[in-house]
Amino acid sequence: MTPEPVPFLEVGDAVHDTVRDRFGRVMGHEGPYLRIRPLAGGREWDADPGHLRLLTQDELLRALVAEANARSMQGI
Numbered sequence: 001m002t003p004e005p006v007p008f009l010e011v012g013d014a015v016h017d018t019v020r021d022r023f024g025r026v027m028g029h030e031g032p033y034l035r036i037r038p039l040a041g042g043r044e045w046d047a048d049p050g051h052l053r054l055l056t057q058d059e060l061l062r063a064l065v066a067e068a069n070a071r072s073m074q075g076i
Helices: 057-073
Strands: 014-017 022-030 033-038 045-047 052-054
Touching (some): 022 045, 022 057
Antiparallel strands (some): 022 033
C-alpha cells in the first residue's frame, strides 16, 4: 500500500517517513527529496515526499516522549 503524498510540506513540519519508519522535522530540500532531521537532532536523511505524512499533535508528543525516554535509558 503506497501512502498518499503530502501536498505541501514546510520547513519545520514534523513528519513520519513511512519507508524508514522514522520521525523527524523537514529541514529543506535537495532536488526532488526533502531533508529530514530526527526530532531529537542528529544526522539528516533524504526522503521522498510521497512517503512522508504529517504527524498529528498526539503522534508528535508520543514521539518526543519516546525519544526522551530512550535518552534517559542511555544515561544522557
